[in-house]
Amino acid sequence: NAGVTQTPKFRILKIGQSMTLQCAQDMNHNYMYWYRQDPGMGLKLIYYSVGAGITDKGEVPNGYNVSRSTTEDFPLRLELAAPSQTSVYFCASSYDASTYEQYFGPGTRLTVT
C-alpha cells in the first residue's frame, strides 16, 4: 500500500511552459485534493474532487486545471507557467468528508524561472 504518490519530486520550468503534476492513491479514497504551500504560508487549496468525473475549484484555482477520470488518479495541469506558481505542491486524499483526515503525498517542488 503506497498511499499517495506524486511525480515528479522536483521540476524547473521556464515561463510560459506547461506541465502536468501526477498524483495517484491506492486507498480507494473518493476525495482528492491539490494544495500549494508557499514559504511561511499555510496550505492553500487549488482544486478538489469528490469522485471520478467530479472536480471543483478551491481558493486559488487560477492558472491550473484538473481532471479525474479514475478514482486513483488526479493530475494537476499548469498552463503557461508563471513565477507566481513557484511553490511546493501537495496532493492529498481522504475517504470521506466527515472526519476529513487527509493523507498527503510527498510533494512536488516546482520552480518557474
Add this chain to the structure above:
Amino acid sequence: KNQVEQSPQSLIILEGKNCTLQCNYTVSPFSNLRWYKQDTGRGPVSLTIMTFSENTKSNGRYTATLDADTKQSSLHITASQLSDSASYICVVRYSIKNSGGSNYKLTFGKGTLLTVNP
C-alpha cells in the same frame, strides 16, 4: 474572516524538554480541529483530531487540548526527541451553507517550526 493563527512561529528546545504550541481560530461554525506534523520535505501527517465536545486527547507523547469557548487549542509535546523536529500545523474545519445544504471547508494555519537540539 475565518482564520487560524499559530504561535510561536518557531521554537528551539533541547532534547528531553517539554513544549506547548498554540492555535487560535476565528472560524465559525466550528466542526473540528486537527493537528498535523510535517517533516522537512514531506507531506503533513495527522497527529490528532479534536471535536467540539473533546477537551483533551493524547497520542503518545503528544497531547492536544481544545477550548471551544475561547477558540483555542494547544499541542503539548512531552520529553521531546530529535525526531520531533518538524512543522506542526493546525487545521480547522468549519461548515458553510449553500443552496445544496451544508458544506465544509478547511483553514490551515501557517504552522510552528519546532527544532529539537541534542
